Amino acid sequence: MKSLIKAQQLELFQLFQPITSIKTTTKFTFVDLFSGIGGFRIPLEELGGICLGYSEIDKEAIKVYQNNFIRDTNADEPYLGDVTNLNQLPFEIDVIVGGVPCQPWSIAGKLKGLEDPRGKLWIDVFRVVKANQPKAFILENVKGLTEPRNRSSLEYILDNLSLSGYVVKYQVLNSYDFGLPQDRDRIFIVGIRNDISNCWGFTFPQAVNKHLKLYDxxxxxxxxxxxxxxxxxxxxxxxxxxxxxxxxxxxxxxxxxxxxxxxxxxxxxxxxxxxxxxxxxxxxxxxxxxxxxxxxxxxxxxxxxxxxxxxxxxxxxxxxxxxxxxxxxxxxxxxxxxxxxxxxxxxxxxxxxxxxxxxxxxxxxxxxxxxxxxxxxxxxxxxxxxxxxxxxxxxxxxxxxxxxxxxxxxxDYARLQGFPESFQIADNETKAKHQFGNAVSVPVVYHLAKSLLNIII
Incomplete structure (x- = not known):
């Protein structure tokens, strides 16, 4: 039974494994905003990315993040603190990523949008992007941001990111389409600096051909x-x-x-x-x-x-x-x-x-x-x-x-979000579920980032 489970897990992991030549030749830097427990970081590192710093305010999430990523080899990697205090960073960045808090537009929340303090964190994102001018960014949120009642908020976000000097595109991607047996729609907003050659050439990734079932x-x-x-x-x-x-x-x-x-x-x-x-x-x-x-x-x-x-x-x-x-x-x-x-x-x-x-x-x-x-x-x-x-x-x-x-x-939450078996989860079961429920699906980010890197690297 154990060998069968390992084979199933390997099959899932292989859905978003990089081609060897990409992993060994692709080198880029990124900053992990609203880092949570590292759903963005796992696939970006698989694609050859080097994290220069991370920002998060949830203490329990920080513990899990540091336990999995901050090791002896990168012990000096800076914790950037609260995004509201960030401006120009002391290094150049290729890519900024982040799952901006989604509750303001979530059906599970109170739907206050930009009036919610968490919705206003987008203003901090605009500031950090404009000050640091990365080659590109990937930002994630709930599908609710695309609904008609939130249209003005989405346009406000897109306009501000565009005015910072970027070609901005967005699309709702479902985790099921990238190999996970989870029906999870999320909006991904991608920006490429408008002075980069072929900045208009980015297209969102197509669904993978293989689908797993719950028993996999x-x-x-x-x-x-x-x-x-x-x-x-x-x-x-x-x-x-x-x-x-x-x-x-x-x-x-x-x-x-x-x-x-x-x-x-x-x-x-x-x-x-x-x-x-x-x-x-x-x-x-x-x-x-x-x-x-x-x-x-x-x-x-x-x-x-x-x-x-x-x-x-x-x-x-x-x-x-x-x-x-x-x-x-x-x-x-x-x-x-x-x-x-x-x-x-x-x-x-x-x-x-x-x-x-x-x-x-x-x-x-x-x-x-x-x-x-x-x-x-x-x-x-x-x-x-x-x-x-x-x-x-x-x-x-x-x-x-x-x-x-x-x-x-x-x-199970970790597996359904595409996290590797080696990932060390929080000791408290309830906290761990909370963290994975907030996380991005790893294979979705992998395929999305791979498409983006074809343009900017």
Whole structure:
């Protein structure tokens, strides 16, 4: 088993290994801003880069960074401190890189943009770039920066970087396209100094041809790649209507390779409280009726409204209050004073019993890893079924009830972000997950930087 895991890890690492001639001949310098734990540094050093200094204010991240990169051979490498205090540096730089704090534009944050103190760190980036005039820079942030509500902020950033003397381009890149089984979109902003020959010639890298599955990266889960069967829409979706919210890894004619635990969504792989708790067909009908009607505007302006008993009576013939009370006693429903009944598990992010999703081992990609952590799990065995309802019931019986699933570890986070096995993570599991959730995906930076170096070196 250990030899198999090592072979899988080698296969992942080889996805972004440099060509020997590039590594031995390419020499360039870089500064690592907002360095975190070194997601930029690993691929840049693989490409022949030499780090002249790093800037970070998170003490725990600094410990991990120094433990992995600041050794006897480069013990004199300067820690540059807080980026807000940086201006002209005492050396010339080829490339500046950095993952500027993303919370101001993240859905997980408060979306304050440039009004957020962390959003104003872009002003410090502008100053450092303008003062030091590197040949190029690579800056990373969340995809949310590209959304319409943040368009003015993105244009402000691009304009300021351009006015500093750079040809600036940006693109959203997904970690899955560069060999990692993680659905992670990030915007990368690349600038090349406009006095460099062919400064307009840079193009973002194309997706790699090889894709790994979860079982290629996460150890101790079953390797069994079932052939996926095709289904008509009427079997997979209510009334055959395909939801507009389906993601990249949810095919319209295949069963999902994950199960979502939620009482406020529906789908062929959605697990509800009433699927896990013994309930009658009548009780299930009540729950499904609330689920279908809770978001209708005639019952309120919220994205999910409690429904009072009179409304439920109009929707369900012969409904008695005793049936509602049974669901309250089972802690599936709760009564909201002066409003009506809603699900106890009413937040998608909370899931059910602490579980948001369970991915099957043969899944193409897990959801985006975040600094705040996820409630996502990975099944340790795979299942195959011919029909959606049987698929769901088999999952409950064979995986959920028998505890054939496990949480992601910090080491799993590292693998899903493309960090090498030799990387020394933080001792505290929670802190380590936080750090990897904040990090950039190593193979993405490798391929991006390789394209950039073809222009500036």
């Amino acid at each position: 990266v996460i150890p101790d889960i079953q390797r069994d790649n079932f052939s996926k069967k095709k289904f008509i829409s009427e079997l997979l979706f209510t009334d055959g209507k395909i939801p507009a919210s389906r993601g990249r890894f949810q095919k319209i004619d295949e069963l999902n390779d994950f199960f979502l635990f939620s009482d406020v969504r529906n789908g062929h792989t959605t697990i509800h409280s009433w699927d896990l708790i013994e309930t009658t067909e009548r009780e299930k009908l009540i729950c499904q009726t609330i689920l279908r009607n809770r978001r209708k505007k005639i019952y309120g302006d919220k994205d999910g409204n409690p429904l009072n008993f009179e409304v439920l009576q109009s929707l369900i013939a012969g409904l008695q209050i005793e049936k509602i009370n049974l669901l309250v006693n089972k802690e599936i429903l709760r009564f909201v004073e002066d409003k009506g009944y809603e699900f106890v598990n009413s937040k998608i992010s909370s899931g059910i019993n602490g579980i948001s999703k369970i991915y099957l081992p043969h899944a193409d990609a897990i959801g985006t890893l975040t600094a705040t952590g996820t409630r996502d799990y990975v099944a340790t065995i795979s299942i195959e079924c011919d029909e959606p309802e049987a698929y769901k019931q088999k999952f409950i019986q064979e995986i959920y009830l028998k505890n054939h699933y496990k949480p992601l570890t910090a080491k």
